Amino acid sequence: MSIPGDQPFRPPRDAGASEAVFRILIVDDDPALRRTFPHVLAHAGRTFDETGSIAEAISQLEHQHYDLVLLDYRLPDATGLALLDWLVEHRRDEAVIIISGEDAIDAAIGALRRGADDYVRKPYHVAQLQRAVDSALHKAALEKANRAMSQRLKASERLHRYLVESSPDLIFTLDAEGRFSYINPRVKALLGYERNSLMRRPFTTLVMPEDVERICTLLAQPSALPGESFNVELRLRRNRGAAHEDDSVTVSLTGIPMQAQGADPRKAGLYGVARDISERKRAEEIISFQAYHDQLTHLPNRVLFKDRLELAIAQAQRRTGALAVMFVDIDRFKLVNDTYGHAEGDTLLRAIAARLSATLRRGDTLARLGGDEFTVLLPDINTPEDAEVIAAKILDALAAPIMLSQGEYRATVSVGISLFPRDGATAEDLTRHADIAMYQVKRSGKNAFRFFDPALNTHHRERITLENDLRDALGRAEFELHYQPQVSLAQRRIVGLEALLRWNHPVLGSLGPAGFIQVAEELGLIGEISTWVLEQACAQLAQWRHEGHDQLRMSVNLSPFDFDKRDIVSSVTECLERHDLPAGQIELEITESMMMNDSAGVAAKVRALRAAGVSVAIDDFGTGYSALAYLQKFPVSTLKIDRSFVRDLEGPMTNPIISAITGIARGFDLDIVAEGVEQAEQAEALQMLGCDIMQGYYFARPAPAAEVRSWLQQPSMVFPLH
Numbered sequence: 001m002s003i004p005g006d007q008p009f010r011p012p013r014d015a016g017a018s019e020a021v022f023r024i025l026i027v028d029d030d031p032a033l034r035r036t037f038p039h040v041l042a043h044a045g046r047t048f049d050e051t052g053s054i055a056e057a058i059s060q061l062e063h064q065h066y067d068l069v070l071l072d073y074r075l076p077d078a079t080g081l082a083l084l085d086w087l088v089e090h091r092r093d094e095a096v097i098i099i100s101g102e103d104a105i106d107a108a109i110g111a112l113r114r115g116a117d118d119y120v121r122k123p124y125h126v127a128q129l130q131r132a133v134d135s136a137l138h139k140a141a142l143e144k145a146n147r148a149m150s151q152r153l154k155a156s157e158r159l160h161r162y163l164v165e166s167s168p169d170l171i172f173t174l175d176a177e178g179r180f181s182y183i184n185p186r187v188k189a190l191l192g193y194e195r196n197s198l199m200r201r202p203f204t205t206l207v208m209p210e211d212v213e214r215i216c217t218l219l220a221q222p223s224a225l226p227g228e229s230f231n232v233e234l235r236l237r238r239n240r241g242a243a244h245e246d247d248s249v250t251v252s253l254t255g256i257p258m259q260a261q262g263a264d265p266r267k268a269g270l271y272g273v274a275r276d277i278s279e280r281k282r283a284e285e286i287i288s289f290q291a292y293h294d295q296l297t298h299l300p301n302r303v304l305f306k307d308r309l310e311l312a313i314a315q316a317q318r319r320t321g322a323l324a325v326m327f328v329d330i331d332r333f334k335l336v337n338d339t340y341g342h343a344e345g346d347t348l349l350r351a352i353a354a355r356l357s358a359t360l361r362r363g364d365t366l367a368r369l370g371g372d373e374f375t376v377l378l379p380d381i382n383t384p385e386d387a388e389v390i391a392a393k394i395l396d397a398l399a400a401p402i403m404l405s406q407g408e409y410r411a412t413v414s415v416g417i418s419l420f421p422r423d424g425a426t427a428e429d430l431t432r433h434a435d436i437a438m439y440q441v442k443r444s445g446k447n448a449f450r451f452f453d454p455a456l457n458t459h460h461r462e463r464i465t466l467e468n469d470l471r472d473a474l475g476r477a478e479f480e481l482h483y484q485p486q487v488s489l490a491q492r493r494i495v496g497l498e499a500l501l502r503w504n505h506p507v508l509g510s511l512g513p514a515g516f517i518q519v520a521e522e523l524g525l526i527g528e529i530s531t532w533v534l535e536q537a538c539a540q541l542a543q544w545r546h547e548g549h550d551q552l553r554m555s556v557n558l559s560p561f562d563f564d565k566r567d568i569v570s571s572v573t574e575c576l577e578r579h580d581l582p583a584g585q586i587e588l589e590i591t592e593s594m595m596m597n598d599s600a601g602v603a604a605k606v607r608a609l610r611a612a613g614v615s616v617a618i619d620d621f622g623t624g625y626s627a628l629a630y631l632q633k634f635p636v637s638t639l640k641i642d643r644s645f646v647r648d649l650e651g652p653m654t655n656p657i658i659s660a661i662t663g664i665a666r667g668f669d670l671d672i673v674a675e676g677v678e679q680a681e682q683a684e685a686l687q688m689l690g691c692d693i694m695q696g697y698y699f700a701r702p703a704p705a706a707e708v709r710s711w712l713q714q715p716s717m718v719f720p721l722h
């Protein structure tokens with residue numbers, strides 16, 4: 001069996017005999033001989049030391065290693081055998097050639113037994129001694145090289161063992177039956193097994209059941225040739241005893257079949273390296289989760305929703321079934337975000353996501369597309385009524401208030417529904433059509449659901465065009481203010497003017513605010529528009545005051561959004577200062593509904609405005625649930641009687657509501673203005689009911705500033721003005 005990549009060990013070059021340096025120790029009591037030897041044995045790379053006794057030789061050897069000792073047998077202090085014994089005893093590896101004049105064979109046997117390499121008997125021929133020395137040194141060189149090689153082999157083996165045993169990867173070998181024949185200690189730390197307990201156990205012992213079949217198939221493949229590696233990702237199971245939250249570790253396994261030379265390829269063992277990639281997998285999972293999920297709610301995002309919808313469409317097509325897509329948009333979400341801040345907005349989004357999720361079944365998908373937009377995929381519905389039931393459930397799910405840190409909040413949503421195949425065959429069409437249906441719900445009062453109707457499509461396109469045009473309208477100076485007089489019958493003069501916004505649309509002509517104010521609010525453009533209106537109205541009033549009409553009051557309509565997000569008080573007072581206007585000559589109109597939902601602190605702002613001397617009127621008074629309590633909380637200065645009450649006026653004293661309103665106004669010392677007066681009889685009746693200031697087509701329609709100027713200049717007023 002060969003371990004791939006393991007090369008045969010080669011000795012280093014300097015271990016070769018040819019390049020070695022040899023030290024030779026001559027031990028002889030004859031000084032003449034000691035001097036002769038170096039001459040007769042001289043050779044490049046040989047050095048000689050000499051001593052005359054065993055004791056001297058030992059002392060020399062204790063300090064120096066020699067390759068060869070030329071040892072005289074008989075010395076003054078002992079025989080050469082004593083030195084041989086010393087060498088054995090001290091595990092020395094010097095080669096020894098005994099040079100002896102002894103005749104007895106015992107001397108030679110004794111010397112060779114004690115490890116002498118050669119025995120040269122005196123008298124000898126010089127060539128004989130030279131041969132013996134050459135041969136002993138050659139042998140010594142070989143042994144030296146051998147020793148060096150085996151030392152290096154051992155070191156190399158230790159290194160390899162160290163690398164394998166301390167590897168952070170799991171390294172193992174399997175026999176031909178797939179049982180462990182080696183496994184490194186990493187298995188203990190990684191999976192909690194004692195390595196010995198795994199020996200001869202099948203590899204599959206360590207594999208999670210879900211992956212066993214896969215790895216078995218891979219191992220059984222005949223294409224797995226020796227040296228041809230494979231790589232596979234699989235889960236290894238932890239020892240039950242290893243207290244760990246995960247019961248498996250995901251590894252990347254590189255397997256290299258090992259096969260004995262010429263053996264059956266199917267009978268190959270395996271060399272495997274398994275790297276723990278659990279962390280990487282987790283990171284990958286997080287990254288892919290983030291790519292397909294919304295971070296705030298952890299719901300699927302737009303990409304994943306589209307993917308699931310496309311899959312559901314394909315499946316519905318196959319089984320000729322139906323599916324529904326819902327577009328869910330939170331009503332007035334912007335208001336929460338702008339008023340309470342993004343943290344509260346996020347809490348609301350999470351709470352709504354949780355409520356919606358709870359109403360759906362396992363196979364349904366709830367996704368967050370971004371902002372306050374959610375989508376729902378109902379992949380398996382039979383009839384439109386099924387979708388209707390779920391839409392109703394969604395609305396119901398939000399009936400209970402949601403707890404925000406600022407208090408309870410009642411959220412509502414608008415839901416648009418499109419059906420496959422009826423309303424579209426692609427993910428884009430179905431989502432767009434559900435979106436259009438949702439828009440329609442928004443326009444007709446919110447907090448409801450509605451199915452897509454192809455007719456909506458045209459409206460929707462018109463709406464998109466309108467939105468785009470509206471974004472450019474301020475920049476292109478397409479807005480204009482018209483002014484409608486408020487007259488006092490008793491004084492027969494114009495006492496006030498209401499500024500009413502007009503949009504001179506390049507294609508559609510002059511548009512009234514009803515057609516675009518709500519869109520501007522939804523697009524977040526209302527703030528800029530209101531600022532422009534206020535500025536324009538103040539400038540115009542200043543102009544008329546300059547022309548001598550200094551008793552006029554200017555009414556300006558504000559949107560609830562103006563009270564929500566801006567510091568309306570300072571905007572108004574600064575504008576008044578800029579135009580040098582007395583505060584009481586500007587009147588801001590707010591609606592009843594704004595008073596009822598005092599989330600943005602409207603009452604406090606109204607009080608601040610009133611404190612600054614600015615008049616505040618309640619528009620459409622009496623149409624909602626105006627309670628006297630509101631009048632205490634909101635210290636307004638004027639009540640405007642809605643034109644719906646004026647329209648119903650048939651004769652004097654016939655309208656109890658108007659009587660009540662005038663009574664309230666008197667009680668609270670408020671001004672009163674009747675709107676929508678179209679006929680002389682209505683004016684008469686209102687006067688009888690105690691209302692003197694009136695506004696309506698009977699007196700004058702809203703008109704551009706130039707026309708209003710001509711009315712203001714009339715010395716005596718005759719109604720109608722035009």
Ligand SMILES: Nc1nc2c(ncn2[C@@H]2O[C@@H]3COP(=O)(O)O[C@H]4[C@@H](O)[C@H](n5cnc6c(=O)[nH]c(N)nc65)O[C@@H]4COP(=O)(O)O[C@H]3[C@H]2O)c(=O)[nH]1
Nearest residue numbers: 500501512513514533557558559676677678696697698702
């Ligand atoms: N049928 C009938 N209608 C009459 C009569 N006299 C006046 N009107 C109309 O009644 C509306 C009076 O304004 P509003 O109730 O404050 O109702 C206003 C106001 O709430 C809002 N609006 C107007 N201008 C602005 C503005 O600059 N900013 C904001 N945020 N809203 C505005 O748009 C609403 C509609 O404004 P307009 O279309 O200009 O409609 C005006 C006016 O043209 C009448 O005798 N009969």
